[in-house]
Amino acid sequence: MAKTKRGRPLWNLPSRGRGTCPVCSATRIKLLYPRAKTDGTQHKVCKRCVNAPQVKVDTITG
Template identity: 80%
Template sequence: MAKTKRGRALWSLPSRGRGTCPVCSRTRIKLLYPRAKSDGSTVKVCKRCIHSPQESVDRITG
């Protein structure tokens, strides 16, 4: 793959896929990984929080 094409899909996302992680509250970090909550909804979290315990994901409001 050419280097010019890497990350091109992020350009179409709002804020280039960046925001504040709802689990660890880090700001300006890429939110690319979906995690399912117990109620069936999904939230996007950062790379560090992919493997966080389910209890911390369920604490997210909204």
């Protein structure tokens, strides 16, 4: 049987949770994982960048 509940919370997010990753600049990718810069600001990043080194995360502007 089909799993109708899978991914349902993404429907409530703007653009279904997709955007441009601030770390790797990948476009139209799901931004689901929060990462914090050293100054405390939170940014959502893609699955590939959730394990990126903190130095790359700190280069996020904005």
